[in-house]
Amino acid sequence: MTVLYSSTVTEIGELVPTFVAEGMLVFFGEGAPEELKTFCIIHRVEHKEGQVKPGDTVSIDGHSFEVLAVGSVANDNLYNLGHLNLKADGNKEADLPGDVCIAQVELPEITVGTKLEITRSN
């Protein structure tokens, strides 16, 4: 198994539940402007390599979800900004260029200290 990306949540914005209610988790790296922090889960990126693609696995505190679709700018966002729009919409093609899609599942609770990992089985 290859770890493509790993991070730890450091801060959770007060409007994050609004996004969770619509089945999405919006992450940003620690350099994000203050005004974005209200909406976002801020995480410290510890490791990044390679490009995320369908078939990879996103794990949140050990809850694993298969990546179904990756939007055209999602990898750029992830690598440049630590920005990830994780959507539990079950889409096999991303609606929006920033989306990373997983099955329609109930998203796990995110707390400060939550571990995010994206992996590929070899």
Added chain:
Amino acid sequence: MADYKAVKIDKGPGGWGGPLTIKPTSDRPYIYSVTGGGIHPLAARIAELTGGEAFDGFSSSKPFDQIAVAVIDCGGTARIGVYPMKKVPTVDIHATSPAGPLAMFITEDLLVTGVKLDNINPA
């Protein structure tokens, strides 16, 4: 006192919204680039034409009420709505349309998308 000039920003191919006319003022001087990798060329171009000050939002923040225009490279969910919600005119380099939980705040007079360098012209 800086002498500010207005620019007109049209949507690009497949884009949405606009056109926006942007003219910085001494109270709202910043061309705020909220993009990966420093000041985006679109923000630099707007700053050059208007006399506004290009500013990298990922280096530090400015209050909403000092931002003349925000330039984003948003994939369509979060940044696309954050600045329009605060009535800050917003330019997305990607050809996105309003979506996400903040879509209700996004109007054609606050957002223009798919913008290329050619779409920015003196007003």
